[in-house]
Amino acid sequence: xxxxxxxxxxxxxxxxxxxxxxxxxxxxxxxxxxxxxxxxxxxxxxxxxxxxxxxxxxxxxxxxxxxxxxxxxxxxxxxxxxxxxxxxxxxxxxxxxxxxxxxxxxxxxxxxxxxxxxxxxxxxxxxxxxxxxxxxxxxxxxxxxxxxxxxxxxxxxxxxxxxxxxxxxxxxxxxxxxxxxxxxxxxxxxxxxxxxxxxxxxxxxxxxxxxxxxxxxxxxxxxxxxxxxxxxxxxxxxxxxxxxxxxxxxxxxxxxxxxxxxxxxxxxxxxxxxxxxxxxxxxxxxxxxxxxxxxxxxxxxxxxxxxxxxxxxxxxxxxxxxxxxxxx
Amino acid sequence: xxxxxxxxxxxxxxxxxxxxxxxxxxxxxxxxxxxxxxxxxxxxxxxxxxxxxxxxxxxxxxxxxxxxxxxxxxxxxxxxxxxxxxxxxxxxxxxxxxxxxxxxxxxxxxxxxxxxxxxxxxxxxxxxxxxxxxxxxxxxxxxxxxxxxxxxxxxxxxxxxxxxxxxxxxxxxxxxxxxxxxxxxxxxxxxxxxxxxxxxxxxxxxxxxxxxxxxxxxxxxxxxxxxxxxxxxxxxxxxxxxxxxxxxxxxxxxxxxxxxxxxxxxxxxxxxxxxxxxxxxxxxxxxxxxxxxxxxxxxxxxxxxx
Numbered sequence: 001x002x003x004x005x006x007x008x009x010x011x012x013x014x015x016x017x018x019x020x021x022x023x024x025x026x027x028x029x030x031x032x033x034x035x036x037x038x039x040x041x042x043x044x045x046x047x048x049x050x051x052x053x054x055x056x057x058x059x060x061x062x063x064x065x066x067x068x069x070x071x072x073x074x075x076x077x078x079x080x081x082x083x084x085x086x087x088x089x090x091x092x093x094x095x096x097x098x099x100x101x102x103x104x105x106x107x108x109x110x111x112x113x114x115x116x117x118x119x120x121x122x123x124x125x126x127x128x129x130x131x132x133x134x135x136x137x138x139x140x141x142x143x144x145x146x147x148x149x150x151x152x153x154x155x156x157x158x159x160x161x162x163x164x165x166x167x168x169x170x171x172x173x174x175x176x177x178x179x180x181x182x183x184x185x186x187x188x189x190x191x192x193x194x195x196x197x198x199x200x201x202x203x204x205x206x207x208x209x210x211x212x213x214x215x216x217x218x219x220x221x222x223x224x225x226x227x228x229x230x231x232x233x234x235x236x237x238x239x240x241x242x243x244x245x246x247x248x249x250x251x252x253x254x255x256x257x258x259x260x261x262x263x264x265x266x267x268x269x270x271x272x273x274x275x276x277x278x279x280x281x282x283x284x285x286x287x288x289x290x291x292x293x294x295x296x297x298x299x300x301x302x303x304x305x306x307x308x309x310x311x312x313x314x315x316x317x318x319x320x321x322x323x324x325x326x327x328x
Numbered sequence: 329x330x331x332x333x334x335x336x337x338x339x340x341x342x343x344x345x346x347x348x349x350x351x352x353x354x355x356x357x358x359x360x361x362x363x364x365x366x367x368x369x370x371x372x373x374x375x376x377x378x379x380x381x382x383x384x385x386x387x388x389x390x391x392x393x394x395x396x397x398x399x400x401x402x403x404x405x406x407x408x409x410x411x412x413x414x415x416x417x418x419x420x421x422x423x424x425x426x427x428x429x430x431x432x433x434x435x436x437x438x439x440x441x442x443x444x445x446x447x448x449x450x451x452x453x454x455x456x457x458x459x460x461x462x463x464x465x466x467x468x469x470x471x472x473x474x475x476x477x478x479x480x481x482x483x484x485x486x487x488x489x490x491x492x493x494x495x496x497x498x499x500x501x502x503x504x505x506x507x508x509x510x511x512x513x514x515x516x517x518x519x520x521x522x523x524x525x526x527x528x529x530x531x532x533x534x535x536x537x538x539x540x541x542x543x544x545x546x547x548x549x550x551x552x553x554x555x556x557x558x559x560x561x562x563x564x565x566x567x568x569x570x571x572x573x574x575x576x577x578x579x580x581x582x583x584x585x586x587x588x589x590x591x592x593x594x595x596x597x598x599x600x601x602x603x604x605x606x607x608x609x610x611x612x613x614x615x616x617x618x619x620x621x622x623x624x625x626x627x628x629x630x631x632x633x634x
Contacts (some may be wrong), residue, residue, distance in 0.1 A: 083625050090627075260628035281624060 006282050044072045044219065046081060046243055047226035049088030050236020055244075056080045063217050066130045074219045077244035079252040082184075082211060085240035089182045089209040092237030097179045097207035105154035108205060111232040112147035115140070118228060122193055125220040129192060142295060143197040149300050150201035157206070157302045165313070172316040177309035179207035180285055181260035184253040186246050188265040191294045192218035196225060198294045199263055202304035204238055208261075211240045213253065219243040246271075254278040254286075261285035263306050265292075285310075338527040341484040345558075347515035356546040358589040369582065370620055376581040377404060377613050379414040379599045381439055382604055382634070384419060385446075385538065387537065394423045396607060398430035402634055405614045408621070414610060415599035416469060420445070421458060424465035439504070440467035446537035448473035452490060453516075459497040470494070471504040473537060474521060476511045484524055491528035502626055504532035504570055509548045510540040518548055522555035532568035538605060543573025546587060553591040566595070572605025578616040581609060607634055 005095055045052040057078035064071045075081075096104075115122070118141050126136035158177055167173040183203050188195030192215040203210050214222025226241045242249070246266070254262050254275050259282075264275055267290045281287045287307045364372065382401050384393060394417070401414045416437035417427045427438045440462035444450035450458075459470055472494050478486045495503050505525040509518050525533050533552055536543040549571045556567045571589070575581055581604060588596050596602050611634055615626040 087627065252625075255623075256627075257623040257630065258625065282627070 004303065011207060042072065044074050044223040044243070045075055046075045046238075047223070047229070047239070047241040047271045048081065048085045049240065050230065052226070052230075053081075056084070061244075063219060065128060065277055069128075071128060071218075071220055072245045074223075077213075077242040077249065079245075079249065081242055082249060082252050083256070085211040085242065086182060086184075086222070086256055088237035089211055089240055090258055092209045093179075093181055095235055096209055096238045101158065101207075104205060104207065105151045107233050108147055108151035108154060108201065111228060111234065112144050112151065114228045114232050115144050115147065115225075119144075119225070119231075121224060122221055125224060126193065129218040129220060139191065139194045139295070143194045144192070146197050146300055147201055147238040150205040150305070152301050153202075153305060155203045157305050160302065161306055161309075167315070170318050172318045173313065174316075175311050177206070177306060178312050180308050180310050181208060182258060183208045183210040183261045183308050185210055185212040185255070185263040186250055186253060186265060187212050187214055187222070188289070188294065189217060189246075189293075193221035193225065194294050194299075196222055198299050198304075199265060199289065200239055202302075203263070203308050204234075206305045206309050208308050209238045209240075211242065211253070211259075213246060213249055214241055214243050216243075216245055231253035242245045250275070251278060254284065255281070257282050259284060261287070261306070263287045263289060265289045336487065339523070341488075341506055341520055341524050342482075344516075344520040344523050344551065346472055347519050349515055349547075352515060352547045352550055355398060356550045356587070359546065359590065360583045362583075362586050364582055364586075366620060367531070372582050372585055373578060373613050373617050373620075374412055375585065375597065376578065376604065377610065377617075378415060379603050380414040380610050380613075381416045381418040381572070381603050382414045382610060383417075383538065383607050385441060389420065391422060391423070391426045394419055394426045395430045397634065398427055398436070400610070401436045404610060405618070405631065408614065411614075411617065415436070415603055417483065418471065418472040418605060419467060420465055421462040421467070424462055424467045428466040432632075438466060439469035439471055439535075440465070441471045441473075441506075442467075443472040445471070445473055445506075446539040448475050449473055449477070452493065456493060456497045459494050463497070463499055463501050467501055469502045469504060469532075470498050471506055471534060473506045473508060474525065475599050476508055479512070479517070479524075484520070487521075487529045491525055491530060495529035502531040502568075503529065504534045504568070505530040506534045506553075506572075508537055508540055509535045509544075509552075510542045515548070515551045518551050519555055522552050523559070526559045526567050527556065532569060532570050532603070534570040534572055534603075535545070536571075536573040536605075538573035544571035544575055544605075546583065549584065550587060550591065553588065555590055560592075566601060568601040568603065569596070570603040570605055575604055576604050576608045576612060578609070579615045581613065610634060614628045 043053055055075040055077045059076035060073045062073055062077045064070050122140045123136045126139060127133060162176045165173040165175060185199050187199055196214060200210060200212060222241050222243060229239050250271055251274060255278050262275060262279060262284055272288060275286055351366060382397055384397055398417055401417050402410055413434060413436050416439045418425050418439040421442055422438045424440045426439055431438060442459040442462045443455040462470055474487050475490060491505055507521040511520060512518050522533050535548055553569055556569060559567060571584060588602055611631045614631055618626050
């Protein structure tokens, strides 16, 4: 709806209002002009630290679909928004990684539950963003299943990827994966819901917190997904979702010294080069998911969790008891 | 020896000006909307760093903790050349000697809280002994607390006399008077306590101990700055200001500088007349300085613990 159209509607609304006064029926208010009712449009805001602020920059853009229909006014986030999000994400690390793996699992499962309950809204948004009904339904179902998949992995990946290592000294030596910390993610441009869920879920399943830049051209599901997160017992700051242009924000996503890892899901080789260079300042872990088809089996694996884990190896001195024959 | 009579007779403190709360809050919020360009920001940050009273006032303080803090006061961040030291270290009286020794001739001052900090619930003679002890240990500045209970009971003369007595016990050390605005309740009372402190001989007035919420806020600091301004116009004597507690971000600290500049003028923009009582502010300032230099947002991992 253009601004002109809105103005027109408003004008007509006013005129009709004068002619027909409100009539009270038994059921309550009955408005003769109800067919001309102004739709209440949703304000798509960003998600930082469990809050839904507007972008600090005050800027916005309006993505359109293939038919040229304007999707919404969407926040054009700035580097300041990103910086605020990093502060929140950093603050959430100890709390989130300190929760029991089982509890993280419960919360991821809860996210799937909430997404299931709002299926219709996501399907509607996906169709608005040029999807067909069948494809949209499939994408939402897959996204829900993917959350369940990673909910299951929360309390299992650690023992699977841990190891007791053979060493030549009298030490008990073992390695365990631990979350790397704050992860910045440039989400896939296509698969605006499934891609987003597929990159966020393994990161938080492993105990990290993240700042995600949703698809630039198809941002609706990203923002609505934030509402799902907000009602899923997920602590504020664990997932922060921004909307805006990757061309503007990617360098900040990689440059920030308080970010421990970056995930990039597009193919642009220039950007990849830049990411490799900039990540060197604090030796960020970088991961490129540019060849993955999120709609297939290859889009889910415990190895995605391991992409944002660090291996901690502990040397624990043990007494060498002669004749006991023990040792690892 | 007769005690020198004050040259200006103290006013009737029951009749200090009333403060328009809405107006003060409006005015204070205006200071946060000034645009500060990069070059000014850089200088502003240096000034902020130079005005910090790096503080540790915990029951678990040890000699080692104080020494570490003193080192940080002299060497805030060695990767950055040309940055100033902080203004002072603020500790409990028992830690003054350790701090004094650790700071040596660096120019960083030692401030000590005294007078049964933070409650101030002790007899006058103990408060005076506490103060004298801190000064004898080598404190350059003394941060005292007023008796809020007596103040609320309307015993303004008691509060006045106590401050005057502590001032006398301070000798050459400068006296900062903590009003603990979080326990005073209204701006009117903050103004009244400020006036009492200044007339009784305070060199500085300070908002809070840092142990009570709310601590320093911009509106309450504005009320105190205006009290300082009015006192200056009346007597020609400059009084320092120290907001303490709750100022942990550089941006907020810069807002405070704007406020000082616009209420009192540039004469107050030195650490002789304005201080920040803070512990975590220093690291945030340093991180902003490095950000200005490198263009990269910084991580606390790369700065010393304070």
